[in-house]
Structures are given as C-alpha cells and as structure tokens.
Amino acid sequence: xxxxxxxxxxxxxxxxxxxxxxxxxxxxxxxxxxxxxxxxxxxxxxxxxxxxxxxxxxxxxxxxxxxxxxxxxxxxxxxxxxxxxxxxxxxxxxxxxxxxxxxxxxxxxxxxxxxxxxxxxxxxxxxxxxxxxxxxxxxxxxxxxxxxxxxxxxxxxxxxxxxxxxxxxxxxxxxxxxxxxxxxxxxxxxxxxxxxxxxxxxxxxxxxxxxxxxxxxxxxxxxxxxxxxxxxxxxxxxxxxxxxxxxxxxxxxxxxxxxxxxxxxxxxxxxxxxxxxxxxxxxxxxxxxxxxxxxxxxxxxxxxxxxxxxxxxxxxxxxxxxxxxxxxxxxxxxxxxxxxxxxxxxxxxxxxxxxxxxxxxxxxxxxxxxxxxxxxxxxxxxxxxxxxxxxxxxxxxxxxxxxxxxxxxxxxxxxxxxxxxxxxxxxxxxxxxxxxxxxxxxxxxxxxxxxxxxxxxxxxxxxxxxxxxxxxxxx
Numbered sequence: 001x002x003x004x005x006x007x008x009x010x011x012x013x014x015x016x017x018x019x020x021x022x023x024x025x026x027x028x029x030x031x032x033x034x035x036x037x038x039x040x041x042x043x044x045x046x047x048x049x050x051x052x053x054x055x056x057x058x059x060x061x062x063x064x065x066x067x068x069x070x071x072x073x074x075x076x077x078x079x080x081x082x083x084x085x086x087x088x089x090x091x092x093x094x095x096x097x098x099x100x101x102x103x104x105x106x107x108x109x110x111x112x113x114x115x116x117x118x119x120x121x122x123x124x125x126x127x128x129x130x131x132x133x134x135x136x137x138x139x140x141x142x143x144x145x146x147x148x149x150x151x152x153x154x155x156x157x158x159x160x161x162x163x164x165x166x167x168x169x170x171x172x173x174x175x176x177x178x179x180x181x182x183x184x185x186x187x188x189x190x191x192x193x194x195x196x197x198x199x200x201x202x203x204x205x206x207x208x209x210x211x212x213x214x215x216x217x218x219x220x221x222x223x224x225x226x227x228x229x230x231x232x233x234x235x236x237x238x239x240x241x242x243x244x245x246x247x248x249x250x251x252x253x254x255x256x257x258x259x260x261x262x263x264x265x266x267x268x269x270x271x272x273x274x275x276x277x278x279x280x281x282x283x284x285x286x287x288x289x290x291x292x293x294x295x296x297x298x299x300x301x302x303x304x305x306x307x308x309x310x311x312x313x314x315x316x317x318x319x320x321x322x323x324x325x326x327x328x329x330x331x332x333x334x335x336x337x338x339x340x341x342x343x344x345x346x347x348x349x350x351x352x353x354x355x356x357x358x359x360x361x362x363x364x365x366x367x368x369x370x371x372x373x374x375x376x377x378x379x380x381x382x383x384x385x386x387x388x389x390x391x392x393x394x395x396x397x398x399x400x401x402x403x404x405x406x407x408x409x410x411x412x413x414x415x416x417x418x419x420x421x422x423x424x425x426x427x428x429x430x431x432x433x434x435x436x437x438x439x440x441x442x443x444x445x446x447x448x449x450x451x452x453x454x455x456x457x458x459x460x461x462x463x464x465x466x467x468x469x470x471x472x473x474x475x
Contacts, residue, residue, distance in 0.1 A: 001039060004060045008042055011052045016043040016092070026087045029078045030071050036079035041087045047167060047175055047206040050088065054204065055173030057086055063461040064088050066200035068110065068142025071134040073344065074430025076199050076466050077142065090141050093206065099124050105164060105181040107209045110141025126212040129156040133330045141205045147197035149426030154381035155248040155285070156213065158426065160196045165209035168195050171202070171457040181209040194452070199428050200463040202456045218290035219248070220297050221283050221322035224304070224313040225276035229355035232280050232380060235309045236351065239282060242300045246293070249283030250381030251329050257377045260335035261328055270328050272312050280380070281329050332377050336388060340397035342375065343389040343408050347416045348425035351383045357419040364411055365389065369404060384425040387412060413440055429467045438469070
C-alpha cells in the first residue's frame with residue numbers, strides 16, 4: 001500500500017494526498033451516523049489526474065470512494081472502517097469551463113459548489129434551477145451522482161433532467177468526454193443517464209454540461225394553511241390549472257414538523273401552524289411582471305378559500321419575506337436533528353395516494369410504537385415525502401434508533417410499496433438502503449443492475465457496497 005501512496009504523491013503532489021491528521025471532514029458522514037477510516041484522501045485537480053489515480057488504484061486492487069461535498073444522507077460517500085479505501089475528493093475541481101448563452105448551457109467541473117454555479121448563472125443573466133438546503137456546500141458532481149431533487153423539481157425536474165452531457169473517468173481509468181450539450185442525440189445507449197444517479201459505483205463524474213433557464217420576471221411565495229392532505233392535493237391540482245408552468249414549488253409541512261422549528265429556532269416566525277394540521281408553501285414564477293404574478297397568485301388563493309381548500313394564507317410582500325418563509329421550510333431537518341436522533345425516510349408516492357399512505361402509515365406506527373412522533377414534510381408537488389420518525393419525547397433516542405430502526409423501516413417501506421411508491425426519491429441508496437433494495441426491487445431489475453456493474457467495474461473497485469451488493473471483486 002505504501003507504494004501506491006508514494007505513486008499518488010508523485011502524481012498529485014504530497015499536499016494533495018492526506019494520510020495523517022484530522023480527516024473527519026472526509027471520513028465522517030453528514031448525519032454523523034458512520035465514521036470510516038481511509039487509506040488516504042486524495043484531491044486531484046484535473047480530469048487527467050483523476051484518471052491517473054483510478055489507474056493506479058485499479059493496478060493495486062484498491063477500491064475508491066468518490067466524494068463531492070460529503071453532504072449525502074445515506075452514507076454513500078465515506079469510506080468503510082477497513083483503512084484500505086481511497087477517498088477521492090473532487091473539491092479542487094471547481095472551474096466553470098464555459099457558459100453558452102445561445103445554447104442555454106453551462107459546462108462545469110464536478111467539484112463546483114451548487115450555490116456558486118447558481119451565482120455564475122445569475123451573473124450571466126440566467127437561472128440554474130436546482131435548489132436544495134445543502135446548496136452552500138454540496139457539489140454538482142455529487143448532485144449528479146445521486147440525481148438530487150430539491151424544491152423546484154415540479155417545474156424543472158431532478159438533476160438528471162438538467163444534465164445534457166458528462167465527462168466521466170471509467171473504472172479502468174479511461175476518460176469519456178460527452179460534454180456536447182446536445183438536446184437531441186439518438187446514437188445508441190444513453191451513457192449520460194447511466195452514470196447520473198449511479199452514486200459513483202460505475203465511474204467518476206468529473207464535469208457536466210447543465211441546462212440553464214431564463215430568469216423569471218418575478219417570483220412570489222405564499223404560505224397557506226390547509227385542513228388536510230386531501231385538501232393539499234386538491235389545491236395542487238388547482239394551482240396546476242391556474243398557474244401552469246409558473247408553479248415552481250409546492251411544499252407540504254405537518255404541524256409537528258413546524259413545531260420543532262418554532263421550538264428550536266424561536267427567532268424564526270412560523271406562520272399559521274398552531275391552528276392547522278398542515279401548511280403548504282407555494283412558489284409562482286412569472287415571465288411577465290410582478291403585478292401579473294401577484295394577480296394570478298391571489299386569484300388562486302381566493303378560489304382555494306372559496307372551495308374550502310385553504311383556511312388562511314399569506315403572500316410574501318418582498319424578497320426578504322419570501323426568504324424567511326423558505327428558511328422555515330429548510331430548517332425542519334435541522335430542527336429535527338436538534339430534537340434528537342431520528343429515522344429518516346426519503347420516499348416517493350403517486351401524489352394521488354399520498355393522503356391514503358400517510359393516514360395508513362401514521363396509524364400503523366402510532367399503534368405499534370406508542371409515543372412515536374411523526375415528522376412529515378416534503379415536496380408534495382412531485383410526490384416526494386420526507387417521512388421521518390422521531391423517538392417518544394421522554395425516551396432514549398439512541399436506544400430507540402438501535403432497537404426500532406429495522407422494524408420502523410420495514411413498516412414504512414412495506415407501506416410505500418403497497419401504495420405504489422419508491423423507498424428512495426432523491427437521497428439515493430448509499431449503504432443505508434442497499435440491503436433493502438434486494439427486497440423492494442424486482443429480481444429482474446437487480447439482475448440488470450448487477451450486469452451493468454460487472455460490465456463497467458469488473459474489479460468492483462468503484463464505491464463498493466453501495467447501490468448493489470456483490471459478493472467480491474470479480475463477482
């Protein structure tokens with residue numbers, strides 16, 4: 001192993017091959033659930049250097065864990081505890097290679113922080129619409145590797161839909177350059193979509209060509225109280241009807257989830273939640289003017305109140321108020337962490353069946369685990385719920401997690417499948433859900449995925465133990 005370390009230092013420079021000191025930023029996962037131990041953390045500065053690292057590791061039979069901002073929630077980008085894996089951090093590769101205004105595209109390296117990408121797009125007069133709570137630290141390479149979602153999927157799609165091309169280093173250390181930015185290219189298998197969402201198990205994304213959108217003339221935000229999830233779903237349909245493509249966000253938040261924000265962040269004002277079981281956050285982007293946007297928004301809310309879908313609502317009067325409303329929504333996960341350890345579920349259900357799923361699963365969990373607290377919130381507009389389970393208020397949260405997590409996961413995942421859903425909507429599989437996938441994915445699908453893994457990574461060196469389980473190197 002020392003020969004490999006020496007070779008990597010010669011290739012990258014000693015400053016970019018880390019073996020000593022505090023490496024927790026690379027070895028500890030975002031939720032602090034898993035602490036691994038790497039052989040070394042390497043930080044290449046170019047695609048050519050990434051390829052050199054992969055070739056050296058392949059020759060030595062050493063597995064690689066690709067890592068972006070290390071903000072994932074399913075333990076998919078940190079090493080195991082063997083001390084034999086290389087963590088390959090892409091954080092030095094932050095260049096924006098090109099902005100093509102006529103083609104409405106931007107080509108960026110994988111280590112580019114999402115918020116920086118948004119800022120560059122804005123300065124060029126465009127919108128890059130991918131937006132999520134970790135945007136100040138997550139990277140576009142990680143977003144692509146996990147097919148991240150966020151708050152504007154309803155209008156613009158997941159990261160997959162925003163990507164037109166990739167540059168990838170294969171498991172053999174070869175470089176595939178597919179950064180053309182074409183919207184139509186019907187020349188065989190779609191390799192881009194094979195690597196997007198593969199969580200670094202098939203190759204390492206080093207750069208991408210991403211879609212840009214025109215900046216809206218106005219963006220308005222509203223917060224509404226709704227009597228039930230059924231009412232929220234009907235409101236969503238009404239919003240589609242009256243706002244069309246202008247509806248860019250539709251988030252739902254349960255009363256208990258919002259109460260945690262009020263409890264742990266008292267400086268934030270949480271509107272309307274005390275007297276309603278659910279609140280909805282809507283965003284309307286308009287291509288004409290703020291006056292036009294406000295007229296359409298207020299008309300929608302008036303109709304919703306007349307139909308009993310909304311009991312009360314507020315429309316942000318300025319950008320600061322809009323940011324404050326979104327900050328409440330984005331603070332739910334942090335408030336839940338302040339409350340204590342919890343069991344997270346990132347699930348998707350057909351929108352029409354979400355009320356039935358929540359009613360059924362809430363009743364099931366509260367009956368079988370007395371005192372359990374349910375933190376329901378998420379992207380109702382695209383059917384993605386963060387259906388999280390908090391320990392009883394007076395209980396030992398660590399003990400609850402230790403003794404109940406498998407049982408809770410089984411109850412929730414069985415209910416998800418019974419309602420036609422998926423056990424992972426936007427967070428990926430990682431190592432936390434890799435064992436569940438065998439049970440909830442069809443045998444045919446699993447066999448196809450293993451065939452792809454075997455073909456592209458025959459040594460099983462690319463992020464092993466994530467997404468698909470294999471017996472050993474060489475299968």
